[in-house]
Amino acid sequence: MDNLLRRIERRFVKGVMEYGLLADGDHILVALSGGKDSLAMLELLARRSRIFHPRFSLVAAHVVMRNIPYRSDVDYLREVCASWNVPFVLVEAEFDASLDHRKSPCFLCSWNRRKALFTLAREQGCNKIALGHHMDDILETLLLNQTFQGAFSTMPPRLEMRKFQMTLIRPLCLVHEADIAELAALKGYRKQVKCCPYETGSHRASMKQVLRQLEAMNPEARYSLWGSMSNIQEDLLPKRAK
Numbered sequence: 001m002d003n004l005l006r007r008i009e010r011r012f013v014k015g016v017m018e019y020g021l022l023a024d025g026d027h028i029l030v031a032l033s034g035g036k037d038s039l040a041m042l043e044l045l046a047r048r049s050r051i052f053h054p055r056f057s058l059v060a061a062h063v064v065m066r067n068i069p070y071r072s073d074v075d076y077l078r079e080v081c082a083s084w085n086v087p088f089v090l091v092e093a094e095f096d097a098s099l100d101h102r103k104s105p106c107f108l109c110s111w112n113r114r115k116a117l118f119t120l121a122r123e124q125g126c127n128k129i130a131l132g133h134h135m136d137d138i139l140e141t142l143l144l145n146q147t148f149q150g151a152f153s154t155m156p157p158r159l160e161m162r163k164f165q166m167t168l169i170r171p172l173c174l175v176h177e178a179d180i181a182e183l184a185a186l187k188g189y190r191k192q193v194k195c196c197p198y199e200t201g202s203h204r205a206s207m208k209q210v211l212r213q214l215e216a217m218n219p220e221a222r223y224s225l226w227g228s229m230s231n232i233q234e235d236l237l238p239k240r241a242k
Contacts, residue, residue, distance in 0.1 A: 001186050008179050011135075012044045015174035019157035022048070026056035028169070029126040030086070031117055034062060034077055034192040036184035037132035041172055045130060046084035059087045059124050063113045066094040071193040089124070091116050118164050128167045131155075136177040138170070139225050140207040148203065154229070176222075 016022050030045060032038045042060060049056055060081045064072055074090055081088035093116040095108045121129050133155050142154040157173035172180070183189075214221040 004179060004182055004186070008040070008175055008183060009044070009047075011174040011176070011179075012171060013048075015157060016048070016171055019169075019173065021158055021169040021171055022054050022056055024054040024056070026054070026128055027124070027126045028056060028058050028128045028130050029117060029121040029124060030058055030060040030130045031132065032060040032062045032077055032081070032088075033132065034072055035132070036180050036189050036191075037134055037137075037172060037177075039080065039189045040175075040180050040183055041130060041132040042080065042084065042086065045171060046086055059089060059126065061089045061091055061117060061120050063091045063093055063116045065109055065113065066092055068109060073190060073192060076190050089120060091120055118161075118166060121166055122164075126166075128169050130169050130171055132172055133170045134172040134175045134177050134180060135222065135226070136208070136211065138173060139222055140204055140211055142225060142229070143207050143210060144203060147207075152229075152232075 028045065030038070030042050032042060042058075045058055049058055060077075062072060062074065062077050064070070064074075078088045093112050095112040117129055138154050138157075142152075145151045145153045155170065157170045159168040161168060211222070214225075218224065
C-alpha cells in the first residue's frame with residue numbers, strides 16, 4: 001500500500017505543479033460526489049493543505065438532484081470530511097429533461113449539478129472548484145470529442161471560467177483510474193447507492209474499452225495520447241486552400 005500511496009501522491013503533485021493548480025490564498029470548493037475519485041481527491045487535497053506552501057483552504061460540497069433516484073450516504077460523506085477537518089455542505093437541485101430535447105438527460109443533469117456548484121462556490125467565497133476527473137477521464141473525453149464532435153479537445157487540468165469568475169481544477173489529472181480503484185479498495189471507501197436511469201445512454205463506457213484496447217496495442221498509449229495534446233504539428237495537418 002505504501003508504494004501505491006507514493007505513486008498516487010507523486011502523480012498528484014506533478015499534476016498540481018505542472019499545471020499551476022494551487023496558489024497561496026486559494027479557497028477551493030471540492031466537488032464531492034461520493035465516488036472513489038472525489039474521495040481520493042478530497043484526501044489528497046486535505047493532506048496537501050497541511051503543508052506550509054502554498055496555503056489554501058477547502059470546503060466540500062455534495063449536490064443531490066431531487067428528480068434522480070440516486071441515494072447518497074450523506075452521513076458517511078460528512079464523517080469523511082470531518083476526519084480531514086474540511087467543512088461539508090449539502091446542496092439540492094433538479095432539472096426538467098422535457099424542456100430541452102436537444103440535450104441528453106445525462107448532459108442536463110451534469111450541467112445543473114455544475115451550476116449548483118458555481119452558485120455555492122460564490123456563496124462560500126471560493127475562487128476555484130476542484131473536480132475529480134482523472135487521467136483516464138481526460139483521455140476518454142479526448143477520444144470522445146474526436147469521434148463524435150470532430151474536435152481535438154478535452155477537459156483541461158485548469159480552466160478559467162471568466163463568465164463565472166471561477167477556475168476549474170482537476171488535481172487528479174495525471175493519476176490513473178486503476179490506482180484510484182486500488183486505493184478505494186484498500187481504504188474501504190464506501191460506495192454511494194446509484195440508481196441513475198440515464199447512465200446506460202452514455203458512450204463513455206465504450207470509450208473506456210477503446211482506451212484499454214489502445215493500451216493492449218501499446219502499453220505507453222496513454223502517455224502518447226497525453227503528449228499529443230501539447231505536440232500539435234500544424235504543418236502536417238490538413239489546411240483549407242485560401
